[in-house]
Amino acid sequence: MHRLPTLLSGIFLVFLASWLGLVAYPALQLGRLTPVADADNGGTLPPVYGGQAIAGQRIYAMEGCISCHSQQVRQTSITSSDVERGWGVRPSVARDYLRDSTAFLGSRRLGQDLSNIGVRRPDAKWHFVHLYHPSAVCDGSLMPCFSDLFLVRKIQGQRSDEALDLTGADAPKEGYEVIPTVEAKNLVAYLLSLRHDYPLPEAPIKKTGPAK
């Protein structure tokens, strides 16, 4: 290997192995997965996102939520703690991310896994208050306050329906209210759409045992 062409060919061929396995294969196989029909209501699985949720993905990327939150429930052959903790009824599979523009799989859990947060916390108002001041809702949370996603404004006439119900030190001054901006609403719409609780051919939902 004293000649450049020989060395380059060798490097090319050896490197090709991992490239084929980890780039070409996913792109050609996983990248061509299609939605499956939903027997229950004639739609498709995974379900289609609404426009607000699609816009919310941009906010998720922008605020760097992926730095602290993952969005994958691990296979039970590796660990069942994700499923047992209630972070999902079944492990995540590739098809679950079909509708996303970016797969926010994440690699660090400084905060909870979010792949099924739409199931655990279906209430938009809870999300708004949580984004505004996380440690007021979850004591000891490391999450920063996303107060820039909200507006504090003077109450005009009647208190707005969208105004957050804040108490104590978080509550705005007398006569003022905190309302979510469009970005906050989009982000929460995206969070509410995060649910992998439907079965797929490769990921059935296992019967969990007798009723409570």
Added chain:
Amino acid sequence: MIHATLPNQQKDSGLKPVDNRSIDASVRLPVIILFGNAVHWLVIASLLSLIVSIKLIAPGFLGGISFLNYGRLAPMARDLMLYGWATQAAMAAGIWLMARLCGCPLGGDKGDGLGGMLLRTLIISATILWNLAVLLGTLAIFAGYSTGVEWLEYPHWASSMLLLSFLLIGIWSILLFDRRRTGRAEVAQWYLVAAFCCFPWIYGTANLLLVWKPIQASAQGPIQSWYCGSLLALWLLPVALASVYALLPRLLDCNPNRRHLATLGFWMLLLIGGWNGMDRLIGGPLPAWMTSAGVVAGVLFLIPVFIISINLLGMPRNETIVSSNFPVRFFLMGLYALVLVGVIGALDSLPDFSGVVRFTAFTEAKAQLWILGAVSLPLFGVLYEALPQLLGRECWCSTLSGRHYIITLVGLGMLIALMLLGGLFTGIALTDPTVSFLNITSYSYPFHLMECVAQLLLLIAALILGVNITRSLAGDYLLNKQTGK
């Protein structure tokens, strides 16, 4: 110090290797620009890492301002460490080493003519373009234009600029190998050729499929993990290893490595390194065979690590040289870090262990040790070795160098130990579903607190290096030259 081989080993072309001074003169400006900027980005990245780790113990620190949220600063810190410091220093080390090992000045036969000048202008513009891209990309993340893909947060225009400038710089290193005036190719040269070939391929593929023209998200997970692993194992690590293969034997003044061991290590690293990133995705949303491939690759990665370290650490060492020579000490510490990386990687690829520690600081520690230890320490070694020769004079202040060495090691050691322990603790607590997540967060508080101290030490070390290199480049002469340090 790296000299051209003797005439009886020259290539058939009959050209004699050029002397070191001319080679250094041809690469001086690009390498100094790259190294100098790399160190200054290292300082900024260390500062951001410190702020980010403070936010883990005091979430309200610098709170309320969206630009300074964890989610923006953490990617900025990591990308600056990767692209601002590590890749840039690797480019600088790569060009200098390749030019010297090939006995051929940059630009080859064009020499001092118009062609040579144009070439040098091109390369210098490329170095400036690289730094501009890093700066603008980082500011873009700050302003909210992050792509949301881990390790590839720069917007598409910034990553294209990075790739372009790399191609403009890297192509010459490869061509130098072809035009070399020395005889038998050294192991270090193979590593450099491999590194300079692989980076554009890795970076280009990952950006194309994840950022520029994203493919369907169901496929993005493995590609992103492949990118993380390959960047570390097939670009940064080979350059670091090339530095050690090239410089350590010469500095230790001994006959170096066993060639067929080195050959085996090289090819195994290339073969397994690409799969190395899959430990980030064990148990993830991929077909089972990919998870298993990740497990196997993580464990088998020990093979090239052991081969290489046996090869290099097995060289006879003259203790007086070791204790007096910073580059040597950095190289040796870098090799020890590499062995530790291999061991941690093998551990956290085992399925049961991965199930416990994935997503905690444990797997993060492996990446940090890789970047800050196995890659950065040898690059510091090259920096300390190269700069005096490029400037033609002794320029480092040995007190500052000594402080930099010690504080880096202490800070890095502390950081990695804390992250490993803290991650293990957190992971074990997480396996019990009855323990609430917030409880676990509070358990990790003491670890995060001490990690802040470690990051502070690393920042101080980076600042010391920054002051040292600034003084050197500003023409201050060495003061208080102390022997035996």
Added chain:
Amino acid sequence: MNHDHHIHQHENGTEETNRPLSPWLVGAFMLSLCWGGFYLAFNSGGFRQDVYESNAVNWAGGGAQAAAPVDPKVVGKRLYTQNCVVCHQPTGMGVAGQFPPLVGSEYVLSQGNMGENHLVMLVLNGLQGHFMVKGQAYNNAMVPWKQLSDEQIADILTYIRSDWGNNAPAITPDFVTQIRKETAATTDSYTQEQLMAMPAIKPATVPGSSPVKK
């Protein structure tokens, strides 16, 4: 720092020796490669694209996870969220004065004079006019849901009978089919009087046996 080395020229360059590899080393590497091969062979789910659990080896083909039964409560919750949440809310508490709660509701839990058939009938055909739930008066209309399949209605009812502190046995799809057949002639939503005029049927808890008429 000793700087002499970088001006000093070696006498014999960078010759590399070729001492043989230690046999222990070679043995260890071969062993680890073997381990890798075996591990990959037995933990890759047959290298199939649709097998995600790595300990599910199935060389004969057919995904190893086929035919695992689906949990009706999970499906029921999803359907509830899609169809019922608008009025009865995700908490099952309804809206005071407008939509009755499902939590602790005698309709849902089939308590007192209520049978499971009443619950299925009112979901199939709807309810209108005045009615009482948990001692509160309501005057509203619930739309019929006969367009949902028997399985879907059974899953939803099983779910609402098991969440929010409710604890009542599951409803089977067969039972829904039976009630649907019996009430096929009904065209209008029931009033509470019409509903309660029909005798309660409580299906036996043992599936497959005939329901008990109260």
